Amino acid sequence: MRSELESARALIGEVASSFAELPAEGGGSEVDGPLGWAGYGDALADAAERTGERESVVCGVAEIGGVTAVVIAFEFGFLGGSLGTRTGHRIEQAFTLARELGVPVVSLVATGGSRMQEGTPALTQLQRIARQLALTREAGLPHLSVLRDPTTGGGWATLGAGADVVLGLRGAQVGFAGSRVRPPGYTVTQQFAVGLVDQLVPADDLRVRLERWLRLLANPLTGPAEVPAALGEPDLPATGWEAVQRARKTTRPRAEVYLGAYFDWHEPISGDRCGGIDAGVLCGFGSRDGQTIAYAAQCGTATQPAGFRTAARLVRLADRLGIPVLTLVDTPGAANDVQAEKAGIGAAIADMFTAVAAARVPVTTLLIGEGGSGGALAFAAPDRTWVTPDSYLAVISPELAAQILKRDPAQTQATADQLKLRPQDLVELGIARGITRP
Known part of the structure; x- marks a missing residue:
């Protein structure tokens, strides 16, 4: 059974003191998706009834440790947190708002990858997301990602691995190929060991770690760093x-x-x-x-x-x-x-x-x-x-x-x-x- 912290809203509630959700606007209206995949509309309706969400991401403006940030949280219970055309649209909205507000982006990622029922149109959302990452970098705004269980496919190859600072929740499966493609799945500990994750974080330490990071990235020193005092020998060498x-x-x-x-x-x-x-x-x-x-x-x-x-x-x-x-x-x-x-x-x-x-x-x-x-x-x-x-x-x-x-x-x-x-x-x-x- 999955922990309640793996629910998008529950996790947001754990790390943020306040949260205002973005309105869900546009991003695709076909009942059975761009491919006309039979039964897809029913699957979306079932996922919405099960999770209370209209899509696989919940996006909005949050206060975390006194710092305002835009949060993108994946709901894995909604079709495995998969990326579809509406998902891409919502993520684009979130990054655009972050640039308008001049605030960091925090991605709480848990996804199985691109949505099969939407085919190649779903796959192209990775290009859409990559564009948002590039524009946000150009704006000089930081992007932190949190790798949850699982983080695979295009979600790992864009929002996960493409972030400025990557935090991995201990025990998470993280890799481009998911467990159904190449069992057993690659773990976040293995990704950390080869230099692809900055820190391994216990779930109960996530709020504190995010607060510390956002405080650091929100308060740069103006001007050069002060030269540290010497801590060793006080006298100069003769030779x-x-x-x-x-x-x-x-x-x-x-x-x-x-x-x-x-x-x-x-x-x-x-x-x-x-x-x-x-x-x-x-x-x-x-x-x-x-x-x-x-x-x-x-x-x-x-x-x-x-x-x-x-x-x-x-x-x-x-x-x-x-x-x-x-x-x-x-x-x-x-x-x-x-x-x-x-x-x-x-x-x-x-x-x-x-x-x-x-x-x-x-x-x-x-x-x-x-x-x-x-x-x-x-x-x-x-x-x-x-x-x-x-x-x-x-x-x-x-x-x-x-x-x-x-x-x-x-x-x-x-x-x-x-x-x-x-x-x-x-x-x-x-x-x-x-x-x-x-």
């Missing part, structure tokens, strides 16, 4: 090799510590939307003194292709929503093994370089540890970078530099000095604006 050794200390504060000290609270996004996750890169949005800043932070490991792509996704989303970005640089370099090459490490680094370079919102960077070559520089703002006393940035590690120059390994420390990689060197060279202190 280049000392700078390298300090940055490599396992006891040095890492990105998680910096994010915890900087933000009052924050919510992560996860995955590159291409099938990959890099646990060594943390991305998301955080609240600081009631205002929102996006963040992309390296955690001291070699950054994988998925890490660069996830960070680039974060920067582009923040830029579109007008939210300034903070990046924390800390990596010995980009991953350079065979697997990384096959996964497109070069293209992924280029993607991040381009995202930062194209950003219209201010990007602020703090180098908090190792700064290894292009893998580190891709995360750095060219004109707004600061450094901590226990950090360095170099064209390559001193060990590899000595090797490339065919030097004796004993010359590694001298090579570190020649590379001018200390924090104070970076300021003198004009690469960093300044050195932050504890």
